[in-house]
Amino acid sequence: MTNKVQIGKTDLVVNPVGMGTNKIGGHNLFPNLDEDAGREAVRFAINHGIDFIDTAYLYGKGRSEELIGEIVEETGKRSDLVIATKVSPVFTDDGMSNNNAPSYLKQEVENSLKRLKTDYIDLIYIHYPDEDTPKAEAVGALKELKDEGKIRAIGLSNFSMEQIKEANQDGYVDVYQGEYSLLNRSAEKELLPYAAESNLSFIQYFPLVAGLLTGKYNKDSQFNDMRGGLPYFQGEAFANNLEKVEQIRKIAYEKGTEVANVVLAWYLTRDAIDVIIPGVKNAEQVQSNLKTNDVSLTSNEIETIDRIFKR
Structure with a gap:
C-alpha cells in the first residue's frame, strides 16, 4: 500500500507518483501520438493507484483534457482523483500568446x-504569465473560483521568482510548477527554498530530461526531434551526462530497479517536492513509473546522487 502525501498546504492527498499528460492528446507538441494508447495509459493509471493527473489546455488545445475527461467518466472514479490543468494560452494565426485577465x-x-x-x-x-495583468489580480480571480467551489487549489507555472512573490502577496498560491531535474538544478537557488518556506508544493516538469535520465541512450543515439536542439544532448555535454547516468545505473542495479526510478525517488527526497508527474504516452510507462514507490534511498545514496550531479 502506497503512503499518500499531502500536496503542500492544500487538502489534496495523493499517491506521490502522478502522471504528466502532454503526450496524451498533445498533437501540437508531439507528432504521431496514438490516442488509443493515451486512453489506455489513463485507464491503466487510474486502475493501478495513480490518482494525480496533470494536464493543460496547451496539450492539444484541449484534446488532452477531452481524452482524460472521457476515461475518468468511463471509470466512474472522479471523486478518487486529483486533476490538475492549466489555463492562459491563446492561439491565433500568429501563434500562441497568454492572457491572465480575470x-x-x-x-x-x-x-x-x-x-x-x-x-x-x-x-x-496559470500556465504562463502575461505582460499586462497584475499578478495578484490574476490569482484573485482564481481565489473567487475557489470560494465558489469550482477549484480546490491554485497554482502558477513558468513565473519568475519576482512574479511569484507578486502573485502570492495574499498567500493564495498553493503550488508552483517549474523546470527542475538533476541536469538543471537552478531551481535550488531561489525557487525551492521559497516554496519550502512558504509551504508551497513545488511540482517539477522535465524530470527525466526527455528520457536522458532514464539510461536508455548511449553515445551513438541519434535525435532528429526537439531533443536534438537541447543543450543536454550536444557534444561534450551529452557525453558527460551519459557518464553521470552510468553512475546512477550502479545504484539502480544494486537495488534491482531502473535508472529512472532511482532518479524519480531522489526528487521525492527534496524538501518542497511532494509529488512527481513524469510524462507518459502508454500504459507500460505508467507501470514503470509506479515502481518508484518501491525505491527507498539511503542517506548515503541520496548524497552520492547529489554529488554526481552537483550544480
Missing part, C-alpha cells in the same frame, strides 16, 4: 470543466 481565466476554467466532464477542478494553474 475574465479570461474564469472563462477558460469553464471551458476546461466542460472538456474534463467535471464540475470542479482540483488544481488550476
